[in-house]
Amino acid sequence: MKSTHNTLWAYSKSAAVTVAMVTGTAVLMAACAGVKPPPKEYTQERLDDQIQVPPGNVVALETTATGLLNYECKANATTAGSYGWVLVSPRADLLDRTGKQVAKYAGPPATWTHIDGSSVVGQQLAIAPRPGATNLAYQLSKGSPGSAAGVLQNVTYIQRIKTKGGQDLSKTCTQTDMGDKLTLPYQADYVFWKAA
Structure with missing residues (x-):
């Protein structure tokens, strides 16, 4: 019984870590989406x-x-x-x-x-x-x-x-x-x- 309890505990801990990582990644990506990209390097191609x-x-x-x-x-x-x-x-x-x-x-x-x-x-x-x-x-x-x-x-x-x-x-x-x-x-x- 102790072995089953430890196995369940390990699975639930692993699932919690996975959920935390996915949630954290989603939050980080959402935050990055609001950041403006750096300005494009200036080009003279269209100038006389x-x-x-x-x-x-x-x-x-x-x-x-x-x-x-x-x-x-x-x-x-x-x-x-x-x-x-x-x-x-x-x-x-x-x-x-x-x-x-x-x-x-x-x-x-x-x-x-x-x-x-x-x-x-x-x-x-x-x-x-x-x-x-x-x-x-x-x-x-x-x-x-x-x-x-x-x-x-x-x-x-x-x-x-x-x-x-x-x-x-x-x-x-x-x-x-x-x-x-x-x-x-x-x-x-x-x-x-x-x-x-």
């Missing part, structure tokens, strides 16, 4: 050739900027008698992929400053048209990092992509409009690259 970053560089930081672009009606320095809207001061806050504000953008010159104190100045190399008359063109800039250590310290290139707004310059700009100001909201992704 002229704004693709050369091989030998990797993404250092991906951000989304929201801000304002301030324009002024000025005479065209290269074409006498013509006038146009000139960007005089951009301002934007940059959020990383988690939604945390990590940098600010201002100019001129085009300067991105990270919350860690590092910064980079961009010099435009190329642009690519963006569908929609009111959207800024996509842009590739060469980076000239500042001396402070941090995320932007070794940035080689900056891409501006996924633009929305910032370019509705349909308001007239003639000699009589000289000095008029125009402020336009915009959004764009800035992708910062560094040497691999």
Whole structure:
């Protein structure tokens, strides 16, 4: 009788352990289902050739900027008698992929400053048209990092992509409009690259 009792006890203990393991696994899987997967690695495949970053560089930081672009009606320095809207001061806050504000953008010159104190100045190399008359063109800039250590310290290139707004310059700009100001909201992704 003692042997039967021990056998039953062993089976019931084994069944309890199995149920606990199955339940624990189910709970763990349910908890993991609510966790967001890591962001996909950034790819340039769908961008125009002229704004693709050369091989030998990797993404250092991906951000989304929201801000304002301030324009002024000025005479065209290269074409006498013509006038146009000139960007005089951009301002934007940059959020990383988690939604945390990590940098600010201002100019001129085009300067991105990270919350860690590092910064980079961009010099435009190329642009690519963006569908929609009111959207800024996509842009590739060469980076000239500042001396402070941090995320932007070794940035080689900056891409501006996924633009929305910032370019509705349909308001007239003639000699009589000289000095008029125009402020336009915009959004764009800035992708910062560094040497691999």
